[in-house]
Amino acid sequence: MNNEQNILIFDDFKRIALLDPIKQGAGHLKIISGYATPTMASWHIKEIAESEETLNPIEITLIVGMCLFDGISRATHEGFKDVVYRNNDSQKAIFTCLYVIAGAPVHSKLYLWEREGSPFRAFMGSANY
Numbered sequence: 001m002n003n004e005q006n007i008l009i010f011d012d013f014k015r016i017a018l019l020d021p022i023k024q025g026a027g028h029l030k031i032i033s034g035y036a037t038p039t040m041a042s043w044h045i046k047e048i049a050e051s052e053e054t055l056n057p058i059e060i061t062l063i064v065g066m067c068l069f070d071g072i073s074r075a076t077h078e079g080f081k082d083v084v085y086r087n088n089d090s091q092k093a094i095f096t097c098l099y100v101i102a103g104a105p106v107h108s109k110l111y112l113w114e115r116e117g118s119p120f121r122a123f124m125g126s127a128n129y
Contacts, residue, residue, distance in 0.1 A: 017111050017123040018044055019055070026113040026120050028059040033129040034066040034107040036097075038079030040129050045083070045093045059094040062129060065106025067099040 018029070041062065048055045064072065080097040087093050100106050111123040 013123075013125075013127055014047075017127075019047060019051070021113040021115075021121050022048065022055045022058055023053065024115070024120075026058070026115045027056065028061070028114040028117075030061045030063075030112045030114065031129050032063040032065055032106060032108050032110045034064075034105075034109065035070075036062055036064045036129040038076060038083050041080065041083045041095060041097070045087050045095065049092055057091060057093050060096070062095070062097045063100060063106070064097065065100045065108060067105075068101050068103075069105035072099060 021029075041060070044060070048058065084095050084097065087095050109125055109127055109129070111129075112119060113121040
């Protein structure tokens with residue numbers, strides 16, 4: 001495997017992992033994150049919509065993995081519902097949020113981009129969404 005494809009990212013993770021793949025034709029981001037906030041989802045969608053570079057609206061599927069272990073506050077749940085309600089149209093982003101509530105809690109942080117329905121780029125590490 002080419003070493004250039006397996007690099008550690010220390011700076012600008014948001015741009016590299018959350019925005020740049022859109023410029024390369026990716027259209028669906030699947031995230032599993034132990035913890036996440038509606039603020040991050042709102043920021044992400046806003047950055048895409050208001051980018052100086054024209055970025056196509058994308059689909060974001062978020063799975064929050066530690067809800068079984070730590071629960072999720074009503075405010076956080078309502079925040080995610082609000083993000084879904086405010087953004088689910090073809091001009092912004094299609095945002096879906098799911099919670100792991102059975103089986104083992106998931107503490108992973110994985111960001112998988114798809115382009116034309118196939119895996120395109122993936123990022124894994126310690127950054128929660």
